[in-house]
Amino acid sequence: MKIKIIPLVIALVAGLLAVVLISVYLQQKEKDLMSRRPQQVVQSANVVVAVKDILKGTVIKENMVDLVKVPENRLQSQAVMNLSRAIGKTARDNIGSGDQVLSSNLSYPDTELSLSMRIPPGKRAVAITGDAAASLGGGIKAGDKVDIITTIPIPSRTADGKSIFENGIFPLFQSVLVLSGDGAGKGGQAGSIILALTPQEATFVALLQEAGKLKLILRGPNDSQYEPVQPATMATLMRYVFGEQPPQAPTVEIYRGISKTKTEGAKSTAAKPTTEEVPAK
Numbered sequence: 001m002k003i004k005i006i007p008l009v010i011a012l013v014a015g016l017l018a019v020v021l022i023s024v025y026l027q028q029k030e031k032d033l034m035s036r037r038p039q040q041v042v043q044s045a046n047v048v049v050a051v052k053d054i055l056k057g058t059v060i061k062e063n064m065v066d067l068v069k070v071p072e073n074r075l076q077s078q079a080v081m082n083l084s085r086a087i088g089k090t091a092r093d094n095i096g097s098g099d100q101v102l103s104s105n106l107s108y109p110d111t112e113l114s115l116s117m118r119i120p121p122g123k124r125a126v127a128i129t130g131d132a133a134a135s136l137g138g139g140i141k142a143g144d145k146v147d148i149i150t151t152i153p154i155p156s157r158t159a160d161g162k163s164i165f166e167n168g169i170f171p172l173f174q175s176v177l178v179l180s181g182d183g184a185g186k187g188g189q190a191g192s193i194i195l196a197l198t199p200q201e202a203t204f205v206a207l208l209q210e211a212g213k214l215k216l217i218l219r220g221p222n223d224s225q226y227e228p229v230q231p232a233t234m235a236t237l238m239r240y241v242f243g244e245q246p247p248q249a250p251t252v253e254i255y256r257g258i259s260k261t262k263t264e265g266a267k268s269t270a271a272k273p274t275t276e277e278v279p280a281k
Contacts (some may be wrong), residue, residue, distance in 0.1 A: 187226075
């Protein structure tokens with residue numbers, strides 16, 4: 001009986017040993033395959049980074065920027081990748097120390113950078129032509145900031161109560177970036193100024209430009225403050241200059257018995273009379 005059990009035990013031990021050896025072999029094979037697999041390489045790129053705070057309007061010098069290698073997943077859109085593309089250019093905006101320098105942060109001559117590369121994120125390039133483009137004798141150039149105002153006819157009344165339309169000047173947008181400026185034009189042709197506007201602002205400007213009622217106001221390079229501006233009409237002008245209310249239509253009181261009716265100028269307000277009872281004497 002014992003003689004029969006011994007071969008069975010030997011067979012079981014041999015089987016277990018074979019399983020262990022196969023397992024070890026497979027693990028070793030897996031490690032070998034992993035070691036031969038090429039390692040994933042994180043791609044990187046050189047970008048221009050500010051080494052100190054750069055204020056808007058500053059001409060960038062060599063000691064203000066450096067070339068730094070950053071992973072591609074941290075690379076910002078419109079990042080400048082060559083020092084020569086930043087040195088000597090003027091900062092359009094404030095650039096913080098350690099920030100990547102973007103092409104939209106810099107003022108480039110038109111010949112150096114395509115128009116599409118100069119459009120800030122979320123904005124669209126909109127061309128302004130005609131009298132608005134010729135504002136300030138064509139002195140508006142790329143990199144400037146302008147305010148946009150428009151003239152709109154608004155309903156009003158004369159002193160004698162007649163309905164009329166008078167022009168009102170309304171502020172539209174402030175501190176709008178100029179992408180390209182050639183308002184003076186060439187060869188007698190009308191020039192144009194290209195502005196960076198949001199899609200909604202662009203539709204309003206296109207609507208008002210059809211009526212030819214746009215004006216551009218040039219801002220200083222360091223003036224970015226937004227100020228509340230009241231629309232300008234003759235009434236608001238009178239209040240601003242003289243501190244007076246606009247003149248009211250004259251009224252005439254007419255007595256009929258014990259009733260009193262008011263009229264404005266020569267036009268009676270009998271449709272909506274103001275009647276006062278006069279005590280009988």
